[in-house]
Amino acid sequence: MWSIVTQNIRFCGLPLQDSFSGLERAKLQRFGHCLAGLISRVGLHQLSGITVLKPYDLIEQQVSAGRLAYLSLLVRGGLSHFFFYQSSTELKEPEQFTLFGLTIHNHSMRFAVEWVLSTATMKKTNIKCKLGYFINVNSVNLTVNDPVLRDRINRGDRCFADGSGMRIAAKHIGVRICENVNGTDMLPYLCVAAQKTKKSIYMLGSKPGVADKAAQHLLKIYPNLNIAGTQDGYFRTEQTPDVISRINQSCADILLVAMGSPIQEEWLEKHAAQLTCKTALAVGGLFDFYSGNITRAPLWMRELGMEWIWRLLQEPKTKFNRYVIGNPLFLIHTFIFNRAKRGFQS
Structure with missing residues (x-):
């Protein structure tokens, strides 16, 4: 946070983690005037699990966007961090x-x-x-x-x-x-x-x-x-x-x-x-x-893990049980599963 106050980084900017190939890193030099940020389009996609095959394109879109897009990214990034973020030291990535x-x-x-x-x-x-x-x-x-x-x-x-x-x-x-x-x-x-x-x-x-x-x-x-x-x-x-x-x-x-x-x-x-x-x-x-019978949810909804809402709006009768009843049921299963796991470990 002190880095933001001192303007070393921004809330929204270039990705903090350098996971780019040599070619991508060379292309990114044109954005050398831009500061790194806590939130980026690349980081948002990685956090929500969306495949990132062309990070340069995401960065170019982010840098060329206006203030409204900046605010939108800030909100989406904040919500995505709330739902999906956990310290890398706390999570394992087994095969x-x-x-x-x-x-x-x-x-x-x-x-x-x-x-x-x-x-x-x-x-x-x-x-x-x-x-x-x-x-x-x-x-x-x-x-x-x-x-x-x-x-x-x-x-x-x-x-x-x-x-x-x-x-x-x-x-x-x-x-x-x-x-x-x-x-x-x-x-x-x-x-x-x-x-x-x-x-x-x-x-x-x-x-x-x-x-x-x-x-x-x-x-x-x-x-x-x-x-x-x-x-x-x-x-x-x-x-x-x-x-x-x-x-x-x-x-x-x-x-x-x-x-x-x-x-x-x-x-x-x-x-x-x-x-x-x-x-x-x-x-x-x-x-x-x-x-073309069913349209895909907008990208911003997928970034927030809300694609199911889009599906429900398109097919309310056929998807009611799956999402309106099924999603809370899944959360209950998750809660019970976690309680049982903690009880077993103790």
């Missing part, structure tokens, strides 16, 4: 940890995408399709009363921490989650990587026409992307062998399954051995976002 009985793999977005691509590159020699799940507040609420689902998720090959709720809960057990690894944010990075490595993607799930629409949208952005095929999730049980046959005949490397929990996890585990694709991800409502 894997257990939360609510679920095994979470603590990866960055870059590492998660590399895992998907690396498994998709493996030669299929009697190796079961690798399964990846995104674990969020709803996942926890479902598994608390459903040990079958919990065990099914734990048998997956990767479970990524998805959302601010998981970040807050992990903080209470002394764990820092690297980044918010969710399917919606992952897909653009996955598409870019799939283009470069010439890996194909099959999209299974959602209502009729939604996967097709999402695929068309993605191809406009990533024209060299190989989408091996699409299939809605509204097929009868007796049609499952035909659906699996079409997926296998497409020679897809990566399968995205958007059926919602717990259906998608059950479907994937039941049929993983029959699939010839190397990797499959359970992605929930992902296709709705990329089809």
Whole structure:
């Protein structure tokens, strides 16, 4: 605080922590006249778990913004510090940890995408399709009363921490989650990587026409992307062998399954051995976002971990139980979990 009084640093300014590459550091020299600050766009994204692949762009936007944007950043930064900040000496960053009985793999977005691509590159020699799940507040609420689902998720090959709720809960057990690894944010990075490595993607799930629409949208952005095929999730049980046959005949490397929990996890585990694709991800409502049926929350809401409010406003009937009832329920589970953990340690 004394540094602010003496004007050595500002409330909002350049990031205090130097985590830039040599090239980025060289580019930042043009901002040499700017002071460092307690709050920055880069730091805000890191604090809330949003992937930062181009920190220079965030800094350029921050420096060129006006006073109103400065005040907005100050407020967002203050709130984000209140919800998410904890001293680095108090938090560990393990590669894997257990939360609510679920095994979470603590990866960055870059590492998660590399895992998907690396498994998709493996030669299929009697190796079961690798399964990846995104674990969020709803996942926890479902598994608390459903040990079958919990065990099914734990048998997956990767479970990524998805959302601010998981970040807050992990903080209470002394764990820092690297980044918010969710399917919606992952897909653009996955598409870019799939283009470069010439890996194909099959999209299974959602209502009729939604996967097709999402695929068309993605191809406009990533024209060299190989989408091996699409299939809605509204097929009868007796049609499952035909659906699996079409997926296998497409020679897809990566399968995205958007059926919602717990259906998608059950479907994937039941049929993983029959699939010839190397990797499959359970992605929930992902296709709705990329089809344009549902819009993504503004960035400032995501920075504050409030994306769920945006979803609730768009789909009040279908999301009421998940958010209005589910979020307080998750906080209760977190409280009980913490009390039990302290009692066990004492």
